[in-house]
Amino acid sequence: MRESLPMPRSPEGDVLTTAGRQDEYTVSVCRTERAVVDRLRAEIDGRRVAVISDHTVARLHARRLADTLSANGLEVTATSFPAGEASKSLATASELLDWLAGTALARRDIVLAVGGGVVIDTVGWVASAYMRGVPYINVPTTLLAHVDAALGGKVAVDHPTAKNLIGAFYQPKAVISNVGYLRTLDRRQLRAGLAEVIKKGVIASPELFEFIEHRHPAILGGDLVTTARLVHGATVVKCGLVSKDPYELDLRRPLNFGHTIGHAVETVTDYGPVLHGEAVAFGMACAARIAERRGLLDWRTRARLCDLLVAVGLPVMLDDLPVDLDVTAVLAALWQIRKIRDGVLRFVLPTALGETVIADDVTDDEIRTAITTDTTGYRRLRTG
Numbered sequence: 001m002r003e004s005l006p007m008p009r010s011p012e013g014d015v016l017t018t019a020g021r022q023d024e025y026t027v028s029v030c031r032t033e034r035a036v037v038d039r040l041r042a043e044i045d046g047r048r049v050a051v052i053s054d055h056t057v058a059r060l061h062a063r064r065l066a067d068t069l070s071a072n073g074l075e076v077t078a079t080s081f082p083a084g085e086a087s088k089s090l091a092t093a094s095e096l097l098d099w100l101a102g103t104a105l106a107r108r109d110i111v112l113a114v115g116g117g118v119v120i121d122t123v124g125w126v127a128s129a130y131m132r133g134v135p136y137i138n139v140p141t142t143l144l145a146h147v148d149a150a151l152g153g154k155v156a157v158d159h160p161t162a163k164n165l166i167g168a169f170y171q172p173k174a175v176i177s178n179v180g181y182l183r184t185l186d187r188r189q190l191r192a193g194l195a196e197v198i199k200k201g202v203i204a205s206p207e208l209f210e211f212i213e214h215r216h217p218a219i220l221g222g223d224l225v226t227t228a229r230l231v232h233g234a235t236v237v238k239c240g241l242v243s244k245d246p247y248e249l250d251l252r253r254p255l256n257f258g259h260t261i262g263h264a265v266e267t268v269t270d271y272g273p274v275l276h277g278e279a280v281a282f283g284m285a286c287a288a289r290i291a292e293r294r295g296l297l298d299w300r301t302r303a304r305l306c307d308l309l310v311a312v313g314l315p316v317m318l319d320d321l322p323v324d325l326d327v328t329a330v331l332a333a334l335w336q337i338r339k340i341r342d343g344v345l346r347f348v349l350p351t352a353l354g355e356t357v358i359a360d361d362v363t364d365d366e367i368r369t370a371i372t373t374d375t376t377g378y379r380r381l382r383t384g
């Protein structure tokens with residue numbers, strides 16, 4: 001290859017350079033491991049594979065998947081780390097990088113992240129750093145990972161001072177879901193995952209919301225055909241929203257619905273007793289109550305959202321949470337978030353199914369009222 005670039009006559013003037021990149025990947029929703037293996041073989045195309053999961057998922061699914069890929073003639077190495085949010089750390093990432101360095105994996109070989117959001121976030125970040133970026137494929141195994149963490153290329157590990165503090169935007173080569181893996185997931189995790197799908201219905205798809213209203217018993221009962229439809233619908237909504245702003249340049253994102261108070265709840269309870277989806281469900285109920293009190297949302301739609309959350313088994317009121325929540329601590333955590341975000345605390349408030357507005361002026365009083373809303377009053381409205 002020959003290139004000839006001109007040498008400017010004088011050393012004056014700034015040099016403008018560009019580094020644009022268009023990422024594109026497919027998301028496949030399957031119902032069997034056989035289908036996953038077929039899709040994986042097509043994506044891997046004979047390259048080496050490093051399969052990474054947590055110990056629980058390794059025991060239930062990833063080891064078998066790695067063995068099957070190996071039996072199909074691929075060169076596969078596999079490892080796992082302890083399950084749980086505590087593993088989403090620089091220490092785990094560093095161990096994984098050491099492990100990768102000891103494998104024969106080359107620049108175009110494939111890292112396979114098999115697991116829930118913790119595995120997917122951690123492995124994605126490791127893949128973004130190893131050799132300045134190796135291709136990775138997500139095989140989600142929790143509902144939350146199917147409908148959220150595996151999509152969008154937000155990869156990160158936690159830091160003692162904040163969750164997801166060390167991360168990047170690094171898109172996967174493909175996402176290959178198998179709803180069959182959800183059969184081994186416990187009901188509470190399944191419910192928490194449903195919260196994120198209900199959120200997508202409220203912000204962008206009344207049809208998806210209605211689908212969950214009608215079909216949540218089948219989904220929670222393990223019906224894979226219905227679950228595959230749910231995951232497919234949620235994928236279309238999330239990918240549609242993310243592709244408008246893949247690098248989150250606009251912070252006024254409807255996908256944050258439920259996350260302002262939800263994030264504060266997780267912070268004050270130390271990311272342990274309240275699952276992410278449960279915190280988001282409570283946050284959505286609070287945001288809907290704020291919207292209703294402001295006259296932005298009619299009470300029927302607010303009640304419809306809260307009824308669905310309750311029917312699925314998710315918290316909408318203080319008493320529903322699995323811990324005693326210190327409301328003053330939640331308000332303090334929100335002030336902390338406000339400080340980090342240049343003095344602005346953003347709420348996504350629903351105005352109808354499929355429609356939201358952003359409010360930067362929600363007061364402490366409104367938040368306290370929404371969090372501590374009287375249970376009896378709420379039940380009366382629901383039945384009245």
Ligand code: NAD
Binds near residue numbers: 144148153183
């Ligand atoms: P998780 O990954 O910790 O999984 C929950 C538990 O379920 C773990 O113990 C895991 O071992 C187990 N598990 C996973 N799959 C299983 C299966 N099929 N059968 C039985 N057990 C199984 O938790 P999660 O809820 O999937 O993810 C939470 C993480 O996702 C958080 O760190 C959050 O920040 C992150 N997240 C990321 C994004 C993103 O856009 N990147 C979006 C949402 C959440």
